[in-house]
Amino acid sequence: MSVAGELTVRSIRKAFGGVKAVDDVSFFVNPGEMVAIIGPNGAGKSTCFNMLGGQITPDAGEIRFDGHLINGLGPSKIWRLGIGRTFQITATFPSMSVRENLQMVLLSHHKKLSSSWRPAPSYFLDQADRLLDRTGLRAQARRPCGVLSYGDLKRLDLAMALGNSPRLLLMDEPTAGMAPTERIAMMKLVRNLMESEGVSILFTEHDMDVVFGHADRVIVLNRGQVIASGVPAAIREEKHVQDVYLGGGTMYGAA
Numbered sequence: 578m579s580v581a582g583e584l585t586v587r588s589i590r591k592a593f594g595g596v597k598a599v600d601d602v603s604f605f606v607n608p609g610e611m612v613a614i615i616g617p618n619g620a621g622k623s624t625c626f627n628m629l630g631g632q633i634t635p636d637a638g639e640i641r642f643d644g645h646l647i648n649g650l651g652p653s654k655i656w657r658l659g660i661g662r663t664f665q666i667t668a669t670f671p672s673m674s675v676r677e678n679l680q681m682v683l684l685s686h687h688k689k690l691s692s693s694w695r696p697a698p699s700y701f702l703d704q705a706d707r708l709l710d711r712t713g714l715r716a717q718a719r720r721p722c723g724v725l726s727y728g729d730l731k732r733l734d735l736a737m738a739l740g741n742s743p744r745l746l747l748m749d750e751p752t753a754g755m756a757p758t759e760r761i762a763m764m765k766l767v768r769n770l771m772e773s774e775g776v777s778i779l780f781t782e783h784d785m786d787v788v789f790g791h792a793d794r795v796i797v798l799n800r801g802q803v804i805a806s807g808v809p810a811a812i813r814e815e816k817h818v819q820d821v822y823l824g825g826g827t828m829y830g831a832a
Contacts, residue, residue, distance in 0.1 A: 580657055581608035581777040582744035583644050584629070589638030598624040600801040601638075606745065611771055611778040613788045616798035617821060622781045626749055626796070629779070630662050631655040642745065661743030665750040667734040672722030675714055678722055679705040681830055682740035711770065712736040728759040732766070739770070746771075748780035752787050760784060764791045777790050785822075789813060797821070 584606040591599040591799040599621045606612045618623050625634040629640060631652040640647050647655055656662075669678050709715040712732045717725065722733065731751065738746060743810055749769065752760040771778050782788050788795060789809040797805040797812060800823050806811055812818055 583608050583782075584745055584777065584779065585641045586629070587639050587641075589625070589628060589635040589640060591628060591633060591636050597801050599635075600652070601802055602798070602801070603638075604796050604803060604806060605720075605780050606777050608777055609771070609775065611768070611780070611791060611793045612796060613792035613794075614779065614781045614796045614798060615783075615785075615788055619800070620798040621801040622798055623749070624801075625639070626747060626781060627677045629655075630660070656741055656743075657706045659741070659744040660747065661738035661741055661745070662747040663734045663749060663751060665753050669722040669730065669731045669733060669737075672721055674719050675725070675729075676702075676705050676709065676718040677735065679708050679736055679740060682737045685740075686777055708736045708739055711739065711774075712766065727754055728756070729757075731755065733761060735763075735767070735770075739774075742774075742775060745777045745779065748778060750781055750783065751794055752782065752784055760787055767791070 586605065587603050589599055589603075590597070590601060596809050602621070602625060604612075614622050614625065624633065628635050631647070631650050631654065634649050638648075641790065642655075642658055642660060645658065647658065650658075654817055670681065673681070680701050683704050693807070706715065706718070709718055712735055714729065714732055714736060722730065725733065735748075738748075748767070752763050755763060767778060768791060770776060780792075792809055795805075795809050795812040796803060797815075797818050803823065805815050805818050
C-alpha cells in the first residue's frame with residue numbers, strides 16, 4: 578500500500594491570447610482525499626487538469642506535489658513522481674490484448690522499452706494480472722482492446738493509470754459516456770482502490786449524482802476562477818453555484 582500524495586495549487590493562471598482560461602486558481606487535495614472539480618463548459622477544468630498533468634505550463638503560480646514544485650515538468654516526469662491520470666477519451670492499442678496494453682505501461686514504468694531483447698508480452702505478466710484483478714478485467718485479459726465495451730475501456734484506462742503505483746490519481750470525467758449502472762460500478766471501484774491502495778483522487782465530472790455521491794469535497798470553477806469550495810452538502814445549497822448550473826434551480830441530478 579502506497580502513501581497518498583498531497584497536491585497544493587497556488588494562484589495558477591493560463592491565458593490563450595486574450596482569453597483567461599484559468600485565472601488565479603488555488604486549491605489543495607489532502608492525502609487520501611477524493612476531490613471533484615466541477616463547472617460548466619468553458620469553466621477552465623480541462624486547462625487546469627492539463628497544467629497538473631504537465632501537458633500545459635502555467636503562465637504564473639505554482640503546483641506542488643508533496644512539497645516538490647512540478648511547474649514546467651513534462652507528463653512523463655510528473656508520472657514518475659507518482660501522479661497517474663485517466664483521460665475522458667481512452668487511448669489504447671486496439672489490436673493488442675488488454676493484458677499487453679498493461680504490459681506496455683509496465684515496460685515504460687520500469688524503463689525497459691528501449692533496452693529489451695525479449696518479446697514485450699513476456700515481461701511483467703504477474704504485475705499486469707494483478708492490475709486486471711484490481712479493476713475486474715481478468716476475464717478480458719486476452720481480448721483485443723478494439724472489441725471491448727466502452728465501460729471496459731474505461732476500466733482499462735484506470736488499470737493503465739495504476740501501472741506506476743500512483744499516490745495521486747487525476748481522473749478526467751471517469752464516467753463520461755457510461756450507462757447509470759456502469760457509473761455506479763466505476764465509482765465504487767475508484768473508492769475501493771483509493772481506500773485499499775492509499776491513493777488521493779482529483780476528478781472532473783459533469784454528472785452531479787456522481788459528484789455528490791462520491792466526492793469528499795467539491796471545487797467549483799466558472800470562467801476560470803474558483804467560485805466555491807466545500808463538502809458536497811454545502812456546495813449543493815450554494816445559490817451562486819445553482820445559478821451557474823441551473824439558473825437558480827436546485828442541484829439534484831446531472832448538470
